[in-house]
Amino acid sequence: MTTESAHDVVIVGAGISGLTTALALHRGGCRVRVYESVRTLRALGVGINLLPHSVRELIDLGLQAALEDKAILTGSLRYHAKDGRTIWSEPRGLDAGYPCPQYSIHRGELQMILLEAVRDRLGAGSVVTGHRFVAADQDEAGVTARFADPDTGAVLDTVRADCLVGADGIMSTVRAGFYPDEGNPVYAGQVLWRGVTVSEPFADGRTMVMIGNDERKAVIYPIGRVDESRQLINWIAELAIPRELPANKGDWNRVGNKADFLDHFQDWRFDWLDVPDLFERAEVCWEFPMVDRDPVARWSFGRITLLGDAAHAMRPNGSNGASQGVLDAVALERALAANGNVTKAFTDYEAERLEPTRALTLTNRATGPEIVLRLVEERCPDGFDDIHDHFSEAELREIADSYKRIAGFSRDQVARR
DSSP states (O other): OOOTTOOEEEEEOOSHHHHHHHHHHHHTTOEEEEEOSSSSOOOOSOEEEEOHHHHHHHHHTTOHHHHHHHOEEOOEEEEEOTTSOEEEEEEOGGGGTOSSOOEEEEHHHHHHHHHHHHHHHHOGGGEEOSOEEEEEEEOSSOEEEEEEOTTTOOEEEEEEESEEEEOOOTTOHHHHHHOTTOOSOEEEEEEEEEEEEEEOOOTTSSEEEEEEOSSEEEEEEEEEESSSSOEEEEEEEEEEOOOOOOSSGGGGSEEOOGGGTGGGGTTOBOSSOBHHHHHHTOSOEEEEEEEEOOOOSOSOBTTEEEOTHHHHOOOSTTSOHHHHHHHHHHHHHHHHHHOSOHHHHHHHHHHHHHHHHHHHHHHHHTTGGGHHHHHHHHHOTTOOSOGGGTSOHHHHHHHHHHHHHHHTOSHHHHHHO
16 A cells, blocks of 8 residues: 555646655655656746745745746735725735735746755655646555657657646646536636736836726736846736637637737826836737636546645635645645545645635635726726725725735735744
8 A cells, every 4th residue: 555655646737736746745755757648848937926835835845945036026906996086005924914825927937946945855756747637547545647749749658647637727637537527718808918017117116006896907017027127017907808719719818918908008098007018018018818718526536636726726816726725735734644545635735725716716806916907997987086085994994904815825824834
C-alpha cells in the first residue's frame, strides 16, 4: 500500500495551478510528474493579481524573492465612476496591515518562476511537454494515463501512477471525462480586450483602478518595472456584447482589433489617467469572451481529482482565479500528507475546497466587489458631487469587506492561516 508522503502523482497541465501543485506535493513528500500539451513553455499572457491568502502560500513555498524581483507590491485599489470620480478607495496588501503582500505580476513571468522552481527542485525531467492528455483508467492500485502528440495525434507514453490531478484549465480534458455532456463554458455577455503598455506610472505606481460599469469598464494596474521611470501597465477594456459564444474555440483567445472598442472609451481622459491613450499605445491586444463554468457537485472520482480552473473556472471579477488555484494546491498537499488512502485524501480535499469556490464562482457572476460600479450607475446615472449623498461609508466598506470574506482573504482570515 502507498504510504503517507510517498504518493506517485501525475499532474495534467503546467499552468500556474499545476506547477504550484507540483511544488506543494513535492514539499509534502510526493513523487510528481507534470504533463503539458504545449511543446515549449513561454512567458505568455497579460497581468494577474495574487491576493494575500495565496501569496502567503507562495512565500511558504520559498518564492518570495523571485516574486518581488518581477512583481509590483499592490498598495491600493480604487473604484471610479464613468466620469472618473472616485467611488471608493482602500489600501491593499502590506499597506492594509496584512502579514504578507498582494502582488500584481505578468502571468507569464509567474509561470516561469514556478517552472524554474519545479525543474530545480523536482528535476529537469519533471515537466514533460508535447504530451496531450487523452484519457485515464483506474483500478484499485492506481491510474494509467494515456497521452498523444498534440499535433499528429500519434500515441505517446502510457504513464502509471498512484493518482492523477487534472489542472488543465477551463477546457479540461480530464473534467470532460467525467462530465462529457457539459459543453462549452458559460458566456457572460461581455467581451474583454487585454493588453500591456509601457508607460510612466500613474498615481503612486502601485495602484489598481476599476472604472465604469457593467456596460463599459476598464481595469488598469502596473505589473512590473521596465526601468527607473517606466512600468508595464496591464489593462482590460470590457464591453457588454450579447451574442453566442463563437463556435470556433480559436476565436476565444485571439489577437484583438483596437478599433472594435477604442471609440467607447474616448471620453475617459481624466486628469489622473488618459485611458484611451494607454490603450492606443499598446503594441498588441488580445480579445477574450468573459466565461466561466457552472459549479459541479464533485471533483474527485476515485484516484482522479480536479484542481484550479479545471475544477472551478470563474469570471475574473475580484481577481481571484489564480489565487484559488494556489489554495487548491496546498489543500491537496495537506490531504495527501494526511492519508495513505488516495481516495480518502481526494475526498477530504474536495470537502475543504468545493463549497468555498462554488460560492465564489456564483458571487463573481454577480460581478463580485465590482457590484459597487453597478450600484453607482443605478443610483447616480447622471453622476454625483459627493458619493456619500448616495452611499454611506459603512455600505461601501461592507461591499468590499464581504467579498474578502467570501473569497477567504479578509485580514483576519489571512492572519489565522
